[in-house]
Amino acid sequence: MPGPNSTIFFSSSRSTKLTLKLRPVSSKLDPTQPMQFFTGSAITEASPLPAAPPGTGAAGNNANMLYVFNRAGVCLLNREWLRPLRTLDPNQDHKLMFGLLFSLRSFTAKVDPTVAEKGNLGVPLLTGQGCSFYSFTTNTYKLSFMESPSGIKLILITHPRTGDQRESLKYIYNLYVEYVVKNPLYVPGSPIQCDLFTKNLDQYVKTLI
Numbered sequence: 379m380p381g382p383n384s385t386i387f388f389s390s391s392r393s394t395k396l397t398l399k400l401r402p403v404s405s406k407l408d409p410t411q412p413m414q415f416f417t418g419s420a421i422t423e424a425s426p427l428p429a430a431p432p433g434t435g436a437a438g439n440n441a442n443m444l445y446v447f448n449r450a451g452v453c454l455l456n457r458e459w460l461r462p463l464r465t466l467d468p469n470q471d472h473k474l475m476f477g478l479l480f481s482l483r484s485f486t487a488k489v490d491p492t493v494a495e496k497g498n499l500g501v502p503l504l505t506g507q508g509c510s511f512y513s514f515t516t517n518t519y520k521l522s523f524m525e526s527p528s529g530i531k532l533i534l535i536t537h538p539r540t541g542d543q544r545e546s547l548k549y550i551y552n553l554y555v556e557y558v559v560k561n562p563l564y565v566p567g568s569p570i571q572c573d574l575f576t577k578n579l580d581q582y583v584k585t586l587i
Contacts (some may be wrong), residue, residue: 439459439460439537440536440537440540440583440586440587441459441460441534441535441536441583441584441586442458442459442460442461442519442535442536442537443456443457443458443459443460443461443533443534443535444456444457444532444533444534444535444550444579444583445472445475445531445532445533446530446531446532446533446554446570447472447475447476447479447530447531447533448529448530448531448566448567449528449529449530450567451476452567453472453475453476453569454567454568454569454570455569455570456468456471456472457576457579457580459580459583475533476531479523479531479533482511482514483511486511511523512524512544513542513543515538516538517538518538519535519536519537519538520535520536520537520538520539520540520543521533521534521535522534522535522536522543522544522546522547523547524544524547524548524551526551530551530554532547532550532551532554534546534547534550536586540586540587541587543586546582546586549582550579550582553575553578553579553582554570554575557572557574557575557578558570558572558575
């Protein structure tokens with residue numbers, strides 16, 4: 379049985395390697411404490427909008443796609459920068475991505491070696507409950523994930539050789555709060571159509587390395 383800091387590798391007939399990193403997180407939230415993020419590692423606190431890290435001219439092509447889902451599984455944003463091949467229509471694509479997240483969260487909680495009592499596989503988990511994950515890597519892309527206490531889920535698809543994107547996801551979430559949540563014209567649960575948000579997002583992802 380793998381330990382809480384284990385790395386699990388999956389392989390298929392196409393020699394695609396999937397690396398899943400597990401980290402235990404607490405299931406208790408204290409409303410008196412600063413906002414926290416659940417990324418599969420120890421809980422980290424939100425910070426004011428940070429300065430974007432310096433980019434390197436060649437870093438602009440590392441970001442492929444970004445998905446933003448709310449607690450109900452509604453896709454609020456699907457931003458694409460590099461996706462040469464599309465095999466599904468947008469609705470199917472969104473359902474597949476959210477279903478993948480649901481299954482991975484359930485799986486990581488089920489195999490968590492630090493918890494004696496485990497629920498049935500496939501049972502929905504509360505935000506921040508049990509063990510979660512923050513990324514996996516295949517031979518063609520890397521998927522990084524972050525969930526906020528309010529249930530907002532960010533999924534960033536990047537080049538497989540990019541580094542840890544947890545700080546990048548927190549930065550993107552801060553952009554979302556600053557330009558979407560605080561926008562008096564935005565209706566919660568509706569698709570994100572905010573020019574300032576997309577402009578700053580597009581500029582930021584060019585710095586990812």
